Amino acid sequence: MKQWIIEGIRTGIKTTKYPKKEDTSPGISPGRPVLTEASKIDPSICPTSAIRKKGKKTEIDYSRCIHCYRCKDDRGGKLSWEMSYEWAYFTKKGQGPLKSSFQSSIHILVVDTGSCGACLSEVELLNNPYYNMHRLGFFVTPSPRKADILMVVGPVTHHMELALKKAFDAMPTPKRVMAVGTCAISGGIFTPSFITASSVSEIIPVDLEVPGDPPPPLAILYGLLILSGKMKPKRQ
Amino acid sequence: MLTTLIADIKNIAKEVKQSQLSCLPLLKIDKDYLLEVCRYLFHKKHLRFGGIIAEQDDTRRLYYLFYLNKDQKALMLEIEDEVSPRPIPSISTVIHGADWIEREIEDLFGIGFRGHPRLGDFVIHNESWGKTIKPMRKEFDVKQPLYKKAGIGPDFWKPIRIVEGQGVFAMPIGPIYSGPSEAVHFMLETVGEEIIRAKTRLFYKYRAVEKLAEGRSVSDVILLAERFSGTSAFSHALGFSLAVENALGIKCPKHILLLRTLICELERLRHHIARIEGICNSTGLCVATSQAGILHEELLRISCEFSGHRYLFGLANIGGLLKDISYDSCSLLAQKCTSLQKRIKRLEGMLRFSSSFLDRLEEVGIINPEQARQLCLVGPVGRACGQDFDLRRDIPYLCYDELNFECALEVEGDGYARLRVFFKEAKESIKIIKQVVDLLNNSRLDGKIDFNIENFKEKLSKKPVGISLVEAPSGAALHWVRLDQKGNIERYRIITPAFFNWHAFHLSTEGFAFQDFPIILASFGLSVAENDR
Structure with missing residues (x-):
């Protein structure tokens, strides 16, 4: 067994400094499009109508963006992309962050309701040495009875609706629901359909949304931090 | 080989109409002879069974696919399902691997199979829908809103x-x-x-991808093909692109083929490392999990730097790639992967001498080669139980016939054999990446195909079919595309490797202890999303 201990020490600390320091390592985020005043873009280029015209103005609805990159300047589009990851935002009908008494130990129940596996893999990577969410007091729990936050991943299929409702009902209050990924927020490319709901909020009330397809681990971590009240949301 | 096969099938089935379907030999036979022909192909000639494709327009047809060899690729049998009192015989008594496919077709199309032991409650769950819907039928509207039928609920199942x-x-x-x-x-x-x-x-995550694709444009459906299984996104998007290219007769320039090969192998490498991480995690070996996890995250970052996306989304395109990739970024990728090779080898070496780890894997979750053949196992799981079948070598596509690589093969069929296959294939992938980058150095990196569906009106008038066979990270995948006159998708069928492998999963757990269950599950490393579509 001792060779494993040596190997562990030899590897050193890989964990990100985030949230104390911003992480700017290459390859941590797929990025997202930004509109500048000069950018003229035809909204029809977007397959999920995330780019749309409102009156004379064009705007981007990030809750629909699936990172198809068709609007990006290096693939035939015109928009430049930013490499950010602090994307999460509170919903209008949601309850806001948890009270301070919960801040040091938050238990999360993860429910897969039809994800493609990428979002779920990113959630799994939160336990990876690079991100290590335990250091911030976040734990994945097996039981809804112990959970403070319900993390829903993927468009809600009709087959998973009942399981999701039961898990939500079994959670003690105060509780918060977090929709992770574009598919969970707006159905992504899987709607309109007879078998998937158009969003998680159609089934249970959602407090926080993390857009991205899939949102990178740091985006999910930022979401957890602001939902637990450990960090103040940055202005978008 | 093909001529003797066809002659023998003609002897068995009397009336046989021979034709071609997107470069594959197609034999139309009467359904009464189906069982005999399948028995001959599967048991006498030892061909591998590839799956069943159902299609419905004016008539309902079933296509049965058997893999052949490098030159002829695959053989297809066609059966027509007329409205008659004689339902189609179930071939699951002859080929056990067809069992689930027949259940799927019955659930989605309502085509019955005579002699099948159990139909219903498979893709469409009874507690949600009862027996009310057959979603793949043409008259079914995919956009109708989510609804509940009275009297159906949790107690129904x-x-x-x-x-x-x-x-x-x-x-x-x-x-x-x-x-x-x-x-x-x-x-x-x-x-x-x-x-x-x-x-x-299974099928808790059924998102009806095949139905959603119908009537939509090719550029929309490639997004679906890419996103139904995120951990093998590029391979499936590539499978779809190849099928459309096959239907329209598009030939890609050499450097595109090379780049696609490169990205496929990068994805395979990342997929396998993630599976190894899962196996270490299931046995509770923390340091090894962290080591594999670091490799996994680094590969994701390398992929992101190379392509823009951590899971290689937004790269595949019909007739090429969406993004121009320079030689420099490819050689940088090869360098980074080579630097990982040493660490992968070290991890493998250390795991091999950790007895507490091996105790949990060795002789646990065994599937023997005969079961594996009967259940048509594919991919790393199949290759760990003596199924020497790899599309990259046996029915090469892209540039695989020019590359020099070895296919992993183990016969024990236990968890440790699967781990060895994952390691071996990950190392081979790095070898392939290096070779491809060398080849790219000698070829020109320009020449683009501007794909426009309008240019193919003549071909589209015949409603062309395209078939592609692609070795996804988890095994052999089949993509079948039929285009309509406008160039939209009329039928999209994906036969995924996870579908066959999940079918066999329960066999590997029976007879083993409870606490082995999560380890067996991790050592299979199967994607549910890929199966459920």
Whole structure:
């Protein structure tokens, strides 16, 4: 067994400094499009109508963006992309962050309701040495009875609706629901359909949304931090 | 070989119409002879069974695919399902691997199979829908809103219990897990320690991708093909692109083929490392999990720097790639992968001498080669049980016939064999990446195909079919595309490797202890999303 201990020490600390320091390592985020005043873009280029015209103005609805990159300047589009990851935002009908008494130990129940596996893999990577969410007091729990936050991943299929409702009902209050990924927020490319709901909020009330397809681990971590009240949301 | 096969089939089936379907030989036979012909192909000639494709327009047709060899690729049998009192015979008595495919077709199309032991409650779950819908039929509207039928609810579904006796109990697992796991349900029947009987219930995540694709444009559907299984996104998007290119007769320039090969192998490498991480995690070996996890995250970052996306989304395109990739970025990728090679080897070496780890994997979760053949196992799981079948070598596509690589093969069929296959293939992938970058150095990196569906009007008038066989990270995948006159998708069929492998999963758990279950599950490393579509 001792060779494993040596190997562990030899590897050193890989964990990100985030949230104390911003992480700017290459390859941590797929990025997202930004509109500048000069950018003229035809909204029809977007397959999920995330780019749309409102009156004379064009705007981007990030809750629909699936990172198809068709609007990006290096693939035939015109928009430049930013490499950010602090994307999460509170919903209008949601309850806001948890009270301070919960801040040091938050238990999360993860429910897969039809994800493609990428979002779920990113959630799994939160336990990876690079991100290590335990250091911030976040734990994945097996039981809804112990959970403070319900993390829903993927468009809600009709087959998973009942399981999701039961898990939500079994959670003690105060509780918060977090929709992770574009598919969970707006159905992504899987709607309109007879078998998937158009969003998680159609089934249970959602407090926080993390857009991205899939949102990178740091985006999910930022979401957890602001939902637990450990960090103040940055202005978008 | 093909001529003798066809001559023999003509002897068995009397009336045989021979034709071609997108470069594959197609034999139309009467359904009464189907069982005999399948028995001949599968048991006498030892061909591998590839799956069934159902199609419905004015008539309902079924296509049965058998893999052949490098030159002829595959043989297809066609059966027409007229409205008559004689339903199509089920071939699951001859080829056990066809069992689930027939259940799927019955659930989605309502095509019955004579002699099938159990139909219904498979893709479309009874507690949600009863027996009310057949979504793949043409008249079914995919956009109708989510609705509930009165009288259907959680009590409607009762798990089938098979084992009876004193002290027998059933242990349900899923669809919600203790950690970030995909939604799937297992019913384990036991008297205490040993799992006597396991049943897998899938399709909790059924998103009707094949139905959603119908009537939509090619550029829309490539997004679906890419996103139904995120961990093998590029391979499936590539499978779809190749199928459309096959239907329209598009030939890609050499450097595009090379770049696609490169990205496929990068994805395979990342997929396999993630599976190894899963196996280490299931055995509770923390440091090894962290080591594999670091490799996994680094590969994701390398992919992101190379392509822009951590899971290689937004790269595949019909007739090429969406993004121009320079030689410099490819050689940088090869360098980075080579630097990982040493660490992968070291991890493998250390795991091989960790006896507590090996104890959990060795002789656990065994599938023997005969079972594996009967259930048509593919991919790393199949290759760990003596199924020497790899599309990259046996029916090469892209540039694989020019590359020099070895296919992993183990015969034990236990968890450790699967781990060895994952390691071996990950190392081979790095070898391939290096070779491809060398080849790219000598070829020109320009020349683009501007794909416009309008240019193919003549071909589209015949409603062309395209078939592609692609070795996805988890095994052989088949993509079947039929285009309509406007160039939209009329039928899209994906036969995924996970579908065959999930079918066999329960066999590997039976007879083993409860605490082995998560380890067996991790050593299979199957994607539920890929199966459920």
